[in-house]
Amino acid sequence: MTYILKPQLHHPNLKTNDLGKTRRDYEGSVSTLCAGCGHDSISAAIIQAAFELSLPPHRVAKLSGIGCSSKTPDYFLGNSHGFNTVHGRMPSVLTGANLANRDLIYLGVSGDGDSASIGFGQFAHAVRRGVNMTYIVENNGVYGLTKGQFSATSDKGSKSKKGVVNHDSAIDLVSVALQLGATFVARSFSGDKDQLVPLIKAALSHKGSAFIDCISPCIQFNNHAGSTKSFDYVREHNEAVNRLDYVVGRDPIEVDYEPGTNTLVTQHDGSVLNLHKLAAHYDPTDRIAAMTYLQQRQAAGEVVTGLLYVDPTAEDLHENLETTSTPLNSLGTADLVPGSAALARINAGLR
Amino acid sequence: MRSLESTNDFVVKFANVNGSGSASANSMFAKSILRMGVPVAARNIFPSNIQGLPTWYEVRITGDGHLGRRGGVDLMVAMNPQTWDRDLAEIEPGGYLFYDSTKAMPPTKFREDITVVGVPLTRMCNEAYSVPRERQLFKNIIYVGALAALLNIELAVIETLLAEQFAGKDRVIKANVEALHMGANYVTTNLEPLGLRVERADKVGDRIYVEGNQAAALGAVYGGATVCAWYPITPSTSVAEAFTSYCEEFRTDPETGKARYAIVQAEDEIASIGMVVGAGWNGARAFTCTSGPGISLMQEFVGLSYFAEIPAVIFDVQRGGPSTGMPTRTQQSDLLSAAYASHGDTKHVMLLPMDPGECFEMGALAFDLSDRLQTTIFVMLDLDIGMNEWLTKPFSWDDSRSLDRGKVMSFEDLESGREFGRYLEVDGDGIPYRTYPGVHPTRGGYFTRGTSRNPYARYSEEGSVYVDNVQRLLRKFETAKSLVPAPIRHDAKAATRTGVIYYGSTTPAMDEALQSLAAQGLNLNAMRVRGFPFAQEVMDFIAEHDRVFVVEQNRDAQLRTLIMTEGDIDPAKLIAVLHYDGTPITARFIVSAISGLLQAGVREAAE
Numbered sequence: 001m002t003y004i005l006k007p008q009l010h011h012p013n014l015k016t017n018d019l020g021k022t023r024r025d026y027e028g029s030v031s032t033l034c035a036g037c038g039h040d041s042i043s044a045a046i047i048q049a050a051f052e053l054s055l056p057p058h059r060v061a062k063l064s065g066i067g068c069s070s071k072t073p074d075y076f077l078g079n080s081h082g083f084n085t086v087h088g089r090m091p092s093v094l095t096g097a098n099l100a101n102r103d104l105i106y107l108g109v110s111g112d113g114d115s116a117s118i119g120f121g122q123f124a125h126a127v128r129r130g131v132n133m134t135y136i137v138e139n140n141g142v143y144g145l146t147k148g149q150f151s152a153t154s155d156k157g158s159k160s161k162k163g164v165v166n167h168d169s170a171i172d173l174v175s176v177a178l179q180l181g182a183t184f185v186a187r188s189f190s191g192d193k194d195q196l197v198p199l200i201k202a203a204l205s206h207k208g209s210a211f212i213d214c215i216s217p218c219i220q221f222n223n224h225a226g227s228t229k230s231f232d233y234v235r236e237h238n239e240a241v242n243r244l245d246y247v248v249g250r251d252p253i254e255v256d257y258e259p260g261t262n263t264l265v266t267q268h269d270g271s272v273l274n275l276h277k278l279a280a281h282y283d284p285t286d287r288i289a290a291m292t293y294l295q296q297r298q299a300a301g302e303v304v305t306g307l308l309y310v311d312p313t314a315e316d317l318h319e320n321l322e323t324t325s326t327p328l329n330s331l332g333t334a335d336l337v338p339g340s341a342a343l344a345r346i347n348a349g350l351r
Numbered sequence: 352m353r354s355l356e357s358t359n360d361f362v363v364k365f366a367n368v369n370g371s372g373s374a375s376a377n378s379m380f381a382k383s384i385l386r387m388g389v390p391v392a393a394r395n396i397f398p399s400n401i402q403g404l405p406t407w408y409e410v411r412i413t414g415d416g417h418l419g420r421r422g423g424v425d426l427m428v429a430m431n432p433q434t435w436d437r438d439l440a441e442i443e444p445g446g447y448l449f450y451d452s453t454k455a456m457p458p459t460k461f462r463e464d465i466t467v468v469g470v471p472l473t474r475m476c477n478e479a480y481s482v483p484r485e486r487q488l489f490k491n492i493i494y495v496g497a498l499a500a501l502l503n504i505e506l507a508v509i510e511t512l513l514a515e516q517f518a519g520k521d522r523v524i525k526a527n528v529e530a531l532h533m534g535a536n537y538v539t540t541n542l543e544p545l546g547l548r549v550e551r552a553d554k555v556g557d558r559i560y561v562e563g564n565q566a567a568a569l570g571a572v573y574g575g576a577t578v579c580a581w582y583p584i585t586p587s588t589s590v591a592e593a594f595t596s597y598c599e600e601f602r603t604d605p606e607t608g609k610a611r612y613a614i615v616q617a618e619d620e621i622a623s624i625g626m627v628v629g630a631g632w633n634g635a636r637a638f639t640c641t642s643g644p645g646i647s648l649m650q651e652f653v654g655l656s657y658f659a660e661i662p663a664v665i666f667d668v669q670r671g672g673p674s675t676g677m678p679t680r681t682q683q684s685d686l687l688s689a690a691y692a693s694h695g696d697t698k699h700v701m702l703l704p705m706d707p708g709e710c711f712e713m714g715a716l717a718f719d720l721s722d723r724l725q726t727t728i729f730v731m732l733d734l735d736i737g738m739n740e741w742l743t744k745p746f747s748w749d750d751s752r753s754l755d756r757g758k759v760m761s762f763e764d765l766e767s768g769r770e771f772g773r774y775l776e777v778d779g780d781g782i783p784y785r786t787y788p789g790v791h792p793t794r795g796g797y798f799t800r801g802t803s804r805n806p807y808a809r810y811s812e813e814g815s816v817y818v819d820n821v822q823r824l825l826r827k828f829e830t831a832k833s834l835v836p837a838p839i840r841h842d843a844k845a846a847t848r849t850g851v852i853y854y855g856s857t858t859p860a861m862d863e864a865l866q867s868l869a870a871q872g873l874n875l876n877a878m879r880v881r882g883f884p885f886a887q888e889v890m891d892f893i894a895e896h897d898r899v900f901v902v903e904q905n906r907d908a909q910l911r912t913l914i915m916t917e918g919d920i921d922p923a924k925l926i927a928v929l930h931y932d933g934t935p936i937t938a939r940f941i942v943s944a945i946s947g948l949l950q951a952g953v954r955e956a957a958e
Contacts, residue, residue: 029810056792058788058789058790058791058793058796059789061633061788061789063629074798074810078796079792079793080788080796081786081788081789081796081797081799082798082799083629083632083798083799084798084799084800085625085628085629085655086625086652086655089621089622089625089651089652091622091625092580092617092622092623092624092625092626092629093625093626093628093629093632094629095580095615095622095625095626095629096578096625096627096628096629096630096632096633096635096637097629097632097633098629099578099613099615099626099629099630099635099637100577100629100630100631100632100633100634100635100637101634101635101787101788101789103789104633104788104789121618121622122618122621122622122625124618125617125618317615318613321610321613321614322609322610323609323610323611323612323613324604324607324609324610325609326611328577328578328611328612328613328630328635329577329630329633329634329635329787330634331575331611332753332754333575333752333753333754335611336575336577336611336754337572337573337575337752337754338572338573338601339748339750340747340748340749340750342601343573343746346569347559347745350559350560351385351557351558351559351560
């Protein structure tokens with residue numbers, strides 16, 4: 001969070017997208033996170049994804065809770081409305097915002113403390129309601145802003161910077177999201193932009209609750225030997241199940257895949273997810289298989305990344321509530337107030 | 352022994368077992384008297400239970416229109432053996448006991464100073480019906496029929512009510528009418544009418560009979576609420592339920608069948624208010640309904656709404672508690688926790704309805720005020736208003752009224768180059784302008800934070816910036832004084848230096864008490880407060896009097912504390928009159944407390 005705005009001047013030959021915007025138009029204020037923080041890489045990936053998707057920045061609402069990760073929405077999409085809410089309660093605020101206007105794109109950014117500890121309940125309920133959103137947890141397994149306490153995603157047996165061993169079982173948000181009915185579940189790594197950017201693009205175009213657990217090492221408090229969320233550890237144990245190409249629906253689908261190693265998934269909005277399979281037999285449209293696979297690899301000490309599950313036919317909360325297609329926040333007096341004649345009928349029934 | 356004799360002025364109390372189906376029969380009893388043009392005030396006293404525990408229903412028949420609880424019982428309908436002894440003890444000397452005489456009771460189970468009326472209800476049911484459920488349900492209708500005959504209530508009126516309730520189910524209507532007559536016939540054949548009588552009158556007028564929660568929910572519909580997020584909690588649940596049913600009726604798009612509203616039962620009260628704040632931030636009118644424990648849980652978000660200046664409406668139906676039990680009893684005990692909810696320097700606008708009529712009005716007004724003031728508005732009901740049917744003036748609506756969305760900058764405003772600073776003082780009233788997310792591609796976007804930002808919503812940790820902002824919030828609160836409903840003053844017929852201040856459901860008991868006190872020669876000027884922050888008139892009223900009683904339904908004199916704090920009033924001047932056992936306050940209580948205090952004061956002055 002900073003009052004330092006980035007200079008607006010940019011190189012005249014910067015690449016533009018379909019809206020004629022450059023990548024710079026998707027940036028925000030200068031980050032105040034520690035130099036080298038994984039979270040800044042995620043912000044950069046969000047900027048890249050929004051730019052490549054040609055999203056009108058002002059049609060994105062970005063919401064967060066409290067913590068290092070929750071500061072980041074100030075650092076991307078500077079023209080968008082943002083809301084730094086209450087610790088652990090971003091999911092409910094995002095849900096309410098989404099109810100008010102179904103036409104915006106909702107991006108929730110949270111951390112492992114914000115979503116797996118104080119906000120575990122709200123995370124779970126927003127996911128199970130099928131709120132149409134992209135929900136990114138910038139997961140570093142540690143409380144950064146309060147200087148190094150374990151979070152609920154810290155692995156059992158991992159060591160804090162001070163050498164304390166964590167004895168509590170870790171919450172694996174990906175497994176939880178799968179069980180709760182999230183219709184898009186992915187895990188990635190802040191240091192793997194090639195994997196992360198297409199995942200964010202696919203999540204943003206997914207209708208329903210799209211969840212990305214993004215491991216994001218804390219270079220100050222959780223990047224040492226004994227940590228299971230350090231750059232070195234994640235690189236060594238990363239088991240990617242697939243690589244994603246995101247293809248906008250209107251583009252011709254040209255894929256350079258060999259038969260048997262790719263999966264094509266068409267989402268509601270016509271966009272196509274072209275998955276280069278890395279793990280044999282991995283089917284990202286089979287929720288139960290995904291859960292089983294995750295547990296197996298986790299037991300083997302691997303961190304599975306990639307698009308783990310997607311239901312391309314998912315429905316969202318608005319469909320369940322059967323709300324009108326006009327955003328509720330734009331309905332006026334005539335749409336909402338039944339008037340005196342209706343009141344006279346009500347009065348007559350109460351005598 | 353002299354039996355009580357009274358026409359159109361007595362109290363009937365029904366002692367029942369919860370879950371026995373008595374509620375609708377008892378309600379019909381009360382409504383039949385209303386239909387005869389005689390005002391009633393009926394109150395449920397119910398347990399935290401679905402089946403088995405004792406429950407009572409108290410009906411005050413009041414030709415003079417006193418809608419507060421009177422206290423005391425003239426006719427006890429004792430249908431619950433569990434509570435027999437205490438029910439019997441509650442009957443006024445000379446009063447009446449109605450009971451099921453199927454099983455003989457020893458004389459020691461009765462009192463000598465009351466009239467005992469026995470009707471063998473169980474035997475009559477067992478002879479007439481074979482299905483256990485029928486025996487249970489028709490017993491209730493049989494005793495209503497018997498009571499009608501005893502009290503001179505017109506059977507035709509009850510028959511009409513049955514026909515309305517079971518419209519389209521002729522067989523059910525017929526069976527109920529038969530049961531009704533079975534009870535009435537037993538009385539005319541075997542018993543004498545009581546000294547308590549209902550006589551047809553014309554004292555109800557065009558008033559309606561409705562619960563405050565239902566009225567508040569209708570107010571939310573008329574106030575343009577589109578998002579409701581809530582968590583079940585007695586006594587507020589029926590607000591959300593009524594809102595749901597009114598929305599289904601009035602807010603379904605006639606062409607598409609789609610909903611012009613969204614109602615979410617949240618996982619808890621924190622999520623409820625979070626959704627409300629999110630929807631308010633995004634330009635929809637949103638509310639939650641809750642009670643004291645919910646207010647406790649919502650504190651953090653209410654503070655965020657205050658500082659980030661986001662509209663929200665909370666209907667707080669106050670009650671006793673914690674635990675289960677007292678939460679089904681009434682209190683006015685959340686005033687302070689609502690007024691100063693949350694961490695940091697915060698204070699919040701409250702509307703204080705006295706009856707369902709005002710629940711509707713203030714329920715609708717709350718949404719205009721929340722948009723106008725960009726903050727949380729509390730509507731403070733209580734269980735007595737919320738969950739009991741009250742006789743109240745009919746709902747009315749001015750069709751020329753449109754929703755006041757407050758200071759919102761549109762696409763055109765932004766496009767015209769008008770300066771936008773989300774927290775910028777522009778008009779001198781402390782209220783800044785806001786934009787809805789997504790309104791303009793390049794202008795009007797901002798990052799919302801509770802504090803730590805300048806008038807243009809950019810990050811700042813400067814102390815002076817913080818101070819300027821919270822001073823502006825105080826100016827906004829000052830603006831609110833002229834927007835909340837003004838207090839209502841009633842002066843005594845004779846000049847007096849003694850005043851009384853009260854609010855909400857205390858009002859009918861207070862009105863009646865003022866009449867009784869005046870009859871004793873004790874004159875008080877009265878002021879009913881209807882909103883917080885308090886208007887200057889409230890402080891002027893206190894200044895005009897030597898002493899002012901503050902009558903309210905909690906232990907800690909919360910309204911008195913609020914007045915003292917906000918008006919910088921000498922505590923010695925404000926005398927607390929407090930009622931907090933969970934039953935609604937009565938005129939008898941107020942009269943006894945105030946006359947006692949006044950006489951003690953007179954003695955003190957004389958000594």
